Amino acid sequence: MIAAQYPALQVVLALLAAPVCLILRRPRAAWAVATVITWISLAIALSLLGRVWETGVILYPMGDWAAPWGIEYQIDTVNAFMLVIVTLIGSVVMPFARASVEAEIEEERIYLFYCMYLLNLAGLLGIAITGDVFNLFVFLEISSLSSYVMISLGRDQRALTAAYRYLVMGTIGATFYIIGVGMMYMMTGTLNMADLATILPAVADSRTIQVALGFLTVGLGLKLALFPLHLWLPNAYTYAPSAVTVFLAATGTKVAVYAFIRIFFTVFGGVEVFNAGFIPEILAVLAALAMIGASVVAIYQTDVKRLLAYSSIAQIGYMVLGISMVTVTGLAGTIVHLFNHAIMKGGLFMAMGCILFKIGSVQLDQFEGLGKRMPVTMAAFVAGGFSLIGVPLTVGFVSKWYLVQAALEKGWWLAVAAILVSSLLAVIYIWRVVEVAYFRPPPKGSAEVSEAPLSMLVPLWILIGASYYFGIDATRTLDIAFVAAETLFGPPQ
């Protein structure tokens, strides 16, 4: 009985928990509430994925008002998978967050921080689960506003300007999105995705819809940090508190990528904009530029968190490249990379969190001898770095495999080259860190071995372990990704 209500509970539980945190006003209590809620959400997400897998699309009309009059949740394999990604990262971050947040945020603000965290989680879940383009905007704003706030809590004063710039760019993006939605609504009279998908083909030739598509692309492009709309990202990731960086890097942009896929393939699926227009080519070129350009920039960073942030931009390039191929394989590659990148980048940023916790800085020159001083953390970093490079047995290898395969099937040789060159660049930027950490002696007077607390190391290794587990046996994730990709190409449901 209650299982039928899971779609609503998926989002509502986190929403409901946020004011509870506000009332509790005690850091530990707020943390406990947030932890329990994220874990329950994960359980719900998994069970939803299981149900979708067995029985197909789940529809959940809010307030029992049938779509398109009411707002309806539509859960297919794609967003069920997204829900799992978001809640999975959310639940792993929680145990990690306790010590990390206490070290980085003033005590009397911590309960509010968890309140924000839950809202952010709910916002992301709301984006992923909804079948209504305007509802998507509302939840996009919940998640965006809370992420601006969380980013601004970084210790460095640059966190403030990073948050401000993100706010301005994010709001521009949201407004562009809203303009696009308005134009679509104008031509179709509906906001429901499935409904839009059936009506749009009839009016697809109108200039209004073309412009709408352009605005949606730019708006979401800003949110997912598509090159050259990525300018907000490096500072935001660099100066945000560790736990926030982990969570946002692993989920925030991923959900935006999901929204992008959703708009293009479900809403505009019947229109086949991709097969006619020049949009795929433009996207592919931007993606390739991101993959190469951001990787090159990453090589020259001296702040390791920032280095990883640029690497994220490059990885988003991979995802967009997969989208731009408009083939099942490409899209499956993107979807599986959403998951894979979430766990490996989450793990890497967690390693940064551990180092920040102990050393107080993630400047490269602070890494000297860290291989000896924090062996467990650094081993995790190296292991995660392998995944970023795409060494076999890691998830990074799996995604790369399918993206290259998709590019080969399509005959896009330059895309193949871009993927491979980008992984080689990853070798360089990862190796710079490894060399400093392992082949330079620790600075004099530093403590022998001082590791981060277990509550941080265990989540770290869970993510790193997952990035190997799903790299060694990728059949499950890939099955899901392929079914998801086929769903997106299938007739609109």
Add this chain to the structure above:
Amino acid sequence: MEFLGLLNYWIIIVLMMTGFYIVIAHNNLVKKIVGLNIFQASVFVFYITMAKVKGGTAPILAEGIEVYSNPLPHVLILTAIVVGVATTALGLALVIRIRDAYGTIEDDEIEARENEL
């Protein structure tokens, strides 16, 4: 005829772009927020404009009235307005903190100061 029918939209577009210009071209952080406000407000006008039906009235049901304007955009914009003010509040709060930390709210001066860090 069609030309006149679109004139409204064009003015709105001019409004939007003015707001957009203020956001991206101005250095002052508060003014950027003002720009965002104008940008968003013009989008709201755009929605409300499309909801209008000639000869219609406000969508409050009453006897004897046949033609109403479309209520859905109104609802959407109610939501959007609140979202807008929420963003404004947050943005301004950040501006205050930035002013505390950097002593200025001009973007280029802040950037100069950041480069020194």
Add this chain to the structure above:
Amino acid sequence: MVFMAATSFAVARLRNLFGVVMLTGIFSLMSAVLYVVLDAVDVAFTEAAVGAGIATVLMLGTLALTTSEERVSEAGKPVWALALVVATGLVLIYGTFDMPPFGDPYAPIHHHVAPRYLEKSGQEIGLPNVVTSVLASYRGYDTLGEVFVIFTAACGVLLIIGRPKRGRRRTLRMKVGEMRHGMRQNVILRVVSKLLIPFILVFALYVQWHGDFGPGGGFQAGIIFASGFILYALIFDVDTSRMVVPSGVTRLVLALGVMLYTGVGVAGLLRGGNFLNYSVLAEEQTAGQHLGILLIEFGVGLTVAAAMITIFYTFARQEH
């Protein structure tokens, strides 16, 4: 509308930020008028209260804390920005060519989803104000999201600038205090406002409960209610007004408001409907809808009022 365009250009040109903010307020008021012309009375109401009221107050507060003059940048106006804006504008204008003309009753938006609201909401919800029906019931979930947005903003403001370090407190209060000196002298102002504030609050309550029938509802009510307090704080004293409503209480109300809304949704869920299904709340569908809408509107009102007051207080307590 042309006036609005003129105003926005003026905003772009003007360097004095106080002026800019005032113009923005005027801009909002004008758009509110425009909304009335375009039959969107509810929106007009909100825009007037939010755009011309709260947003302006917040901006003035920020300016008081930062600076009121925009520095003239020595570098020439960025050409790229202008080019980008013009290009975007042209793209948009290109997009308008296939739009249905203004007010066209045959436009698709008036024929797909909307008619049902106009035709059936009378029976299904039982409220004359279709906007309220759609807002609170058909798309009640959006509104829930919206309430959470404002909740997020309030918590966010608290988190970003809340609780300044004790001790060194040369706050906006002083600014307000200076104003207050001016204002206190003005007996008329004080007497009028003292008379006015109760009316504002009563009006807010009226808007709250009347939203089902005429224009109005939780948002507008909440904002007006908050305005009453803000006015009180401006004219008398922030601290005095804090005594009337301590911050702990506002926070509690803030949380309770959103929880009330969500709770109503969950109640629907527990009684066998889907989330936010009010029909199952009572024996009869319309009665249930009525009850549900009443409750959630109350929740919205609580949250919005508490959020606005929280945000204002937090701004007001800042140091200079």
Add this chain to the structure above:
Amino acid sequence: MTVELAIILAVAVPFAGAVLIPLAGATPNLRETVTLVCAAILLYLVSVIYPAVAAGGVPEVYLFEMLPGLSVFFLVEPLGMIFAGIASFLWIATSVYSIGYMRAHNEENQTRFYAYFAIALGATMGIAFAGNMLTLFIFYEVLTLSTFPLVAHAGTEDAKRAGRVYLGILLGTSIGLLLLAIIWTWTLTGTLDFTDGGILAGKADGLTVGILLALYTFGIGKAALMPFHRWLPAAMVAPTPVSALLHAVAVVKAGVFTVVKVVIYIFGIDFLFDIGVSEWLQYVAAATILIASLVAMTRDNLKARLAYSTISQLSYIILGAMLVTDLGIIGSGMHIAMHAFGKITLFFCAGAFMIAAHKTEISQMRGIGRAMPLTTLAFFIGSLSVIGLPPMGGLWSKWYLALGTLEAGKLGLLGVLMVSSLLNVAYLLPIPFRGFFSSPQENPPPESSHDHDSEHGHTHDHDRPKGIKEAPVACLIAIGVTSAGCLVLFFFPDPVYELMRMVVAP
């Protein structure tokens, strides 16, 4: 014990060793016992597998499905059997040698050294037994990464720079070219299994096959085909046992082994021969043979000379594979074995010269044979084998390679082989000759590197060779075993030959 279990254990044991070694790191004796025990078990396991393969069986072990439709599994065919046999046998020899060498040299981080060494061996076994290209690629990369800490072992600026070159070229070629080739093959054929007769026949046109072949051959950077050979001399900064086992046997042979395997089981000899796209690669290999030999002559540093010699010898194997004739392939496979024994002997000796006499430059080694007669004799034996003179095993492989060129009708290539053998003579034999017949007084007067040496240990009075003693016993044992191996393989090359014959004529 079943063969299947033995296969799994053969890969697992070294990895288990890598886990145990750090645990035993506190007590060197225990640590080295662990290494030796692992090596012994490994050899035993391989000996369990051998009869099954020699009897014509192809034991297979399925592990798990990694990507949908693409599994990781082991499959032992004769070529892999040869490679596994050599690697496992030489690991014992090298372990014994390392104990003497590392202790005499007072190396730091010995635990790390032994642990990564074990991982590298495990990866080598994985490559040898890989049942498809994916499995092979996984272990190929593991091998690259696990040998990096060994190359950069010293941690000096030089070592780090060498490590960068090493990793850059090996990862660069494998990710940039090899992986692409693998995925492309997968896209074309839908399988990556090593199959008799290849999997590409009929699936791709001539041009595609040509590009693929180039991608594979150059992508397998471990084969050190020019222009991707730079990593091998760079890797010589590693401790000598690493150079000996890994950079004369495991790593480089993994490279050429993969090339041969790809030619036989991915492309298929007949298919490739018919299409004839491998011809230009024969010339690339021939050029590599000659150029590397010439470069070797100019190197005074013994290890560097040996490294270039290795590059040259590896290209023999590639050349044999690219001939795509039965005899050429047989020659390739045998050369993997023969060269392994010869070259490891040479490296062992080079290491012995270094730890016992602190001599790294050839010009300093006049008369060294009087002080270190056994080592110098072994060096002589190894040299003969590498050159391909009787009574050493190296003769056979060169013989079949030469036959292969004749079979393919490429007299020019035969000429290359001959010239190269002469060059081998010219750069290898002078070393033992001078060692025995020149007197130390003819050594050039003290030079910079000489001074440098003397700083290391004043206890050794190495101006007079009489002060030099033979290398540690452990080293000598290892040297004796491998040089004896060179001889034995001359008289009993049959097992290797038979296995290779099974490869080309299943």
